[in-house]
Amino acid sequence: MSFSAWQEAYRSLRERKGPFMTVSSVPIEPLYSPDGVKGFDYEKDLGYPGEYPYTRGIRPNMYRGRLWTMRQFAGFGSARESNERYKFLLSQGQTGLSVAFDMATIMGYDSDHPRAYGEVGRVGVAIDSLADMEVLFQDIPLDQVSTSMTINAPAAVIWAMYIAAAEKKGIPSHKLTGTIQNDILKEYIAQKSWIFPPEPSMRLITDIFKFAREQVPKWNTVSISGYHIREAGATALQELAFTLADGFAYVEAGIKAGLDVDDFAPRLSFFFNSHMDIFEEIAKYRAARRIWARRMKEKYGAKKQESLLLRFHTQTAGCSLTAQQPENNIVRTAYEGLAAVLGGTQSLHTNSMDEVLALPTEKAVQIALRTQQILAYETGVVNTIDPLAGSYFIEALTNQMEEGAEEYFRRIEELGGVLSAIGQNFFQQEIADAAYRYQQEIEQKERIIVGVNEFITEAKPDIDLLKIDPEIERGQVRRVQALRQTRDNLLVQRTLAELEQAALGTDNLMPKIMNAVHAYATEGEIVAVFKKVFGEYREQAVF
Amino acid sequence: MSQPRIRVLVGKPGLDGHDRGAKVIARALRDAGMEVIYSGLHQTPEQIVEAAIQEDVDVIGLSILSGAQMTIFPRVKALLKEQNSEDILLIGGGTIPDEDIEVLIQSGDAEALFTPGTPTGDIVAWIKERLGVDSPPYEHA
Numbered sequence: 001m002s003f004s005a006w007q008e009a010y011r012s013l014r015e016r017k018g019p020f021m022t023v024s025s026v027p028i029e030p031l032y033s034p035d036g037v038k039g040f041d042y043e044k045d046l047g048y049p050g051e052y053p054y055t056r057g058i059r060p061n062m063y064r065g066r067l068w069t070m071r072q073f074a075g076f077g078s079a080r081e082s083n084e085r086y087k088f089l090l091s092q093g094q095t096g097l098s099v100a101f102d103m104a105t106i107m108g109y110d111s112d113h114p115r116a117y118g119e120v121g122r123v124g125v126a127i128d129s130l131a132d133m134e135v136l137f138q139d140i141p142l143d144q145v146s147t148s149m150t151i152n153a154p155a156a157v158i159w160a161m162y163i164a165a166a167e168k169k170g171i172p173s174h175k176l177t178g179t180i181q182n183d184i185l186k187e188y189i190a191q192k193s194w195i196f197p198p199e200p201s202m203r204l205i206t207d208i209f210k211f212a213r214e215q216v217p218k219w220n221t222v223s224i225s226g227y228h229i230r231e232a233g234a235t236a237l238q239e240l241a242f243t244l245a246d247g248f249a250y251v252e253a254g255i256k257a258g259l260d261v262d263d264f265a266p267r268l269s270f271f272f273n274s275h276m277d278i279f280e281e282i283a284k285y286r287a288a289r290r291i292w293a294r295r296m297k298e299k300y301g302a303k304k305q306e307s308l309l310l311r312f313h314t315q316t317a318g319c320s321l322t323a324q325q326p327e328n329n330i331v332r333t334a335y336e337g338l339a340a341v342l343g344g345t346q347s348l349h350t351n352s353m354d355e356v357l358a359l360p361t362e363k364a365v366q367i368a369l370r371t372q373q374i375l376a377y378e379t380g381v382v383n384t385i386d387p388l389a390g391s392y393f394i395e396a397l398t399n400q401m402e403e404g405a406e407e408y409f410r411r412i413e414e415l416g417g418v419l420s421a422i423g424q425n426f427f428q429q430e431i432a433d434a435a436y437r438y439q440q441e442i443e444q445k446e447r448i449i450v451g452v453n454e455f456i457t458e459a460k461p462d463i464d465l466l467k468i469d470p471e472i473e474r475g476q477v478r479r480v481q482a483l484r485q486t487r488d489n490l491l492v493q494r495t496l497a498e499l500e501q502a503a504l505g506t507d508n509l510m511p512k513i514m515n516a517v518h519a520y521a522t523e524g525e526i527v528a529v530f531k532k533v534f535g536e537y538r539e540q541a542v543f
Numbered sequence: 544m545s546q547p548r549i550r551v552l553v554g555k556p557g558l559d560g561h562d563r564g565a566k567v568i569a570r571a572l573r574d575a576g577m578e579v580i581y582s583g584l585h586q587t588p589e590q591i592v593e594a595a596i597q598e599d600v601d602v603i604g605l606s607i608l609s610g611a612q613m614t615i616f617p618r619v620k621a622l623l624k625e626q627n628s629e630d631i632l633l634i635g636g637g638t639i640p641d642e643d644i645e646v647l648i649q650s651g652d653a654e655a656l657f658t659p660g661t662p663t664g665d666i667v668a669w670i671k672e673r674l675g676v677d678s679p680p681y682e683h684a
Contacts, residue, residue, distance in 0.1 A: 115587070119609060123609055193558075231563070232561075323638075356638060357640055359610075436570050439571070460641060468610065539583065541562070541566075
């Protein structure tokens with residue numbers, strides 16, 4: 001049978017009511033065939049795993065060598081509670097830590113600041129000073145565990161506290177492994193936890209690049225994040241294109257700051273979302289690797305292989321979870337985790353079923369971790385590398401992703417680059433439009449979400465939720481206030497004054513931040529110095 | 544004769560930056576013919592109430608995904624009382640557990656709270672019904 005004969009046969013039959021489209025509203029053909037991947041060249045488009053352009057994976061052995069890192073994002077209350085949760089997760093077989101901070105810490109306020117009222121310890125752990133950081137990692141061997149920290153605008157300060165906490169345990173900084181998210185561009189675009197304007201923020205980032213190269217060489221200095229862009233409503237293609245565009249902007253900033261691309265590019269890592277559409281997600285990850293490798297080599301002249309490798313963490317899509325029938329979220333998360341693994345992720349966070357309602361309970365987190373362990377040990381998907389390569393559908397989707405991303409790069413360039421496009425609300429408007437379209441599709445039932453607009457049950461969910469005791473905030477406020485009474489305040493003042501001088505000049509800020517942190521200056525005090533010198537960012541919101 | 548348009552302030556209080564919900568709701572209310580002012584991010588309760596009074600809105604809708612609902616709603620309500628502006632409807636949405644909803648509704652600190660998955664049309668209908676917009680004696684000062 002020829003393709004056209006099949007087409008005729010298909011058309012003669014009934015087609016059920018669609019629409020047949022991805023979760024990003026991309027229409028999908030009923031069948032993909034060799035016609036869809038004409039000109040496909042195995043060597044040029046795929047290569048072997050660990051070989052340029054790395055479409056099939058960044059290592060020759062992938063999960064046959066070692067499994068992905070199972071890394072559950074966690075943190076709540078005070079450092080003491082979070083420390084206990086981390087030790088629980090490590091005892092359950094988790095292989096890396098991932099710290100969630102509360103909003104006050106993320107925004108650079110101490111717990112006793114009026115703006116922190118009601119937010120302390122709510123969505124993550126409250127960290128005010130090195131003293132809290134020491135408690136957070138008590139009895140955890142920081143030379144053996146890698147730690148990822150979701151911190152952006154004040155990343156330099158929190159990272160300095162982590163390095164200092166390790167030093168106080170006798171662990172030198174060059175032994176530390178982990179990641180700071182430190183991706184300010186996606187904050188302006190999507191997540192909106194900014195403090196300073198873009199230019200000084202980019203300076204802090206390039207200072208971190210330089211400091212890491214000399215002092216913390218195994219640290220991932222930026223986790224260039226599509227996750228939040230997707231959660232804000234972007235499509236898979238927008239997530240891919242905007243994230244990579246941010247990545248290239250960091251590369252250009254590093255080069256402009258006088259660094260050789262191969263001196264910092266190997267420490268750049270990525271963080272993607274995994275939403276419900278399995279094949280679209282897999283194509284996204286494969287395209288991401290290929291685009292990054294090609295551009296890094298061809299446009300930025302990277303020579304080291306490690307500079308070309310797009311290493312990424314994945315988190316399943318929080319925005320795909322439903323408050324209705326929350327147990328169904330276990331199933332959603334399992335499919336999303338599957339897509340991430342089939343896409344070759346280096347580490348994975350699987351969401352807990354109750355995260356749409358509150359921070360997860362211990363039981364919900366355990367099921368989420370077990371979901372990964374079942375994927376790894378029972379399903380067999382780890383036995384062979386990039387198992388979907390050569391599928392007409394997957395290769396066509398991967399090509400389509402790459403072409404779509406290139407088109408976005410052209411538009412961003414026309415707007416004057418990423419920072420300029422942010423100033424023109426380009427990304428923000430694209431994302432708001434996509435989010436609104438998605439919502440409309442659900443309301444018009446063009447898209448079925450089980451338990452939300454179809455297969456509805458009236459019963460209220462009967463699950464236990466984690467509660468944050470308001471006493472935690474009061475305790476944290478007392479602790480930071482007591483710290484200010486007991487530390488050497490002359491030393492704090494001196495280190496902060498030196499930091500201010502450095503901020504006014506061009507010296508690397510990291511050593512000065514380290515001094516202030518060691519003197520037990522608080523996060524809020526250090527950020528206040530930067531606010532005074534750098535000012536604060538304001539956005540013109542669009543909807 | 545055309546009726547005066549309903550004016551709504553969509554507010555994003557606290558430090559949290561998750562504004563997807565706030566923006567989708569703002570746009571849906573605008574598409575439903577309402578005049579929508581979006582506060583922007585990182586607003587204090589004081590800033591929100593001040594903007595609401597200045598903009599002479601009928602409704603304040605707060606979007607909260609940070610778990611801070613039990614401090615923010617009572618604070619906004621108290622400020623509205625202080626300003627003699629209790630006639631402004633205070634509603635909200637976000638990741639708010641059922642038991643918190645019950646407490647906030649009972650105490651009168653919120654008139655209605657909408658959780659994830661609520662069709663935007665339901666919120667439009669609720670506001671219109673509550674303001675009696677389809678029956679005439681509704682007017683702006």
